[in-house]
Amino acid sequence: MISVKKLSFSYPKKPWLCEEMDLELSEGKIIGLLGLNGAGKSTLMRLMAGLLKPVSGEVSFEGGATFDRSIPFLNQMIFVPEKVSVPEFLKVKEYSSVYQDFYSGFDLDRFEKLLSEFQIIGNQRVSNLSYGQQKKLQIAIGLSTGAKLLLFDEPTNGLDIPSKSTFRRVLSGSLQEDQTMVISTHQVKDIENLVDQIIVLDEGKVKLHADLEELENQFVFSQGPQAPDQAVFVESHLLGAQYIVKQPYGERNSGGSPDLELLFNAVIAGKLAGEFLSTQNQATS
Numbered sequence: 001m002i003s004v005k006k007l008s009f010s011y012p013k014k015p016w017l018c019e020e021m022d023l024e025l026s027e028g029k030i031i032g033l034l035g036l037n038g039a040g041k042s043t044l045m046r047l048m049a050g051l052l053k054p055v056s057g058e059v060s061f062e063g064g065a066t067f068d069r070s071i072p073f074l075n076q077m078i079f080v081p082e083k084v085s086v087p088e089f090l091k092v093k094e095y096s097s098v099y100q101d102f103y104s105g106f107d108l109d110r111f112e113k114l115l116s117e118f119q120i121i122g123n124q125r126v127s128n129l130s131y132g133q134q135k136k137l138q139i140a141i142g143l144s145t146g147a148k149l150l151l152f153d154e155p156t157n158g159l160d161i162p163s164k165s166t167f168r169r170v171l172s173g174s175l176q177e178d179q180t181m182v183i184s185t186h187q188v189k190d191i192e193n194l195v196d197q198i199i200v201l202d203e204g205k206v207k208l209h210a211d212l213e214e215l216e217n218q219f220v221f222s223q224g225p226q227a228p229d230q231a232v233f234v235e236s237h238l239l240g241a242q243y244i245v246k247q248p249y250g251e252r253n254s255g256g257s258p259d260l261e262l263l264f265n266a267v268i269a270g271k272l273a274g275e276f277l278s279t280q281n282q283a284t285s
């Protein structure tokens with residue numbers, strides 16, 4: 001659905017943020033986009049949304065370049081940026097009606113349920129909402145559009161703890177089979193057990209693009225007084241060590257979902273690469 005081919009991008013007079021990057025996102029997945037500060041997550045999102053022009057290469061959605069910003073593409077995509085900017089004078093319902101008019105699949109019932117879940121009152125001015133409330137409004141709109149591609153940049157940033165739980169609850173299992181969501185975040189706990197795939201960006205490259213189920217089948221993420229000798233990656237932990245070790249028999253991981261923080265640190269440390277990334281090809285094909 002989203003295809004990134006030989007993408008190279010830099011801001012004017014800045015170093016390359018990516019060079020000849022390839023990435024394929026398939027339908028029906030929730031994908032966590034991780035990377036250190038400045039790794040280029042927001043930039044990649046903006047390239048996917050067609051807000052930035054690749055220096056070379058292409059980002060396409062169902063065959064068409066996203067930068068063309070064609071109406072059929074825009075009708076099928078919603079981008080919720082990290083910093084939302086809202087109109088001064090519109091009330092919540094008036095503001096959302098702009099989106100209702102634009103997205104043919106907009107689900108008004110769902111939107112009203114989400115507003116109530118997030119405790120946002122429809123007749124207030126959008127500009128009078130707090131930053132976190134504005135963010136929740138954008139999330140509610142995004143989840144109601146019915147768009148095939150949802151790009152959420154740091155959606156949980158600014159949300160209080162109950163709202164983060166609501167976010168997780170409303171998202172979990174709510175995507176249609178033909179919808180794909182990319183969530184960029186530093187708050188890995190907020191997306192644990194929610195995402196199907198993880199992408200890690202580092203030094204202008206996709207260092208990992210893996211299906212979490214495949215990773216669970218291939219690795220054990222665990223902790224204990226001591227890491228086994230064969231551990232691929234070890235970090236100190238209150239219990240002694242937390243570690244990643246290759247599944248000896250390719251059986252399902254009994255320890256549950258991979259610990260995303262541990263996974264991220266392992267990828268950044270270059271400890272989960274090469275032979276261990278056989279899952280990457282499966283995830284991107």
Ligand SMILES: Nc1ncnc2c1ncn2[C@@H]1O[C@H](COP(=O)(O)OP(=O)(O)OP(=O)(O)O)[C@@H](O)[C@H]1O
Binds near residue numbers: 011035036038041043
């Ligand atoms: N409009 C811009 N003009 C010039 N440089 C920019 C612009 N936007 C971002 N950058 C630079 O590009 C790099 C990547 O920024 P980007 O916001 O994409 O990273 P990020 O991974 O989302 O970071 P963070 O996790 O801190 O939000 C940074 O070095 C940043 O300073």
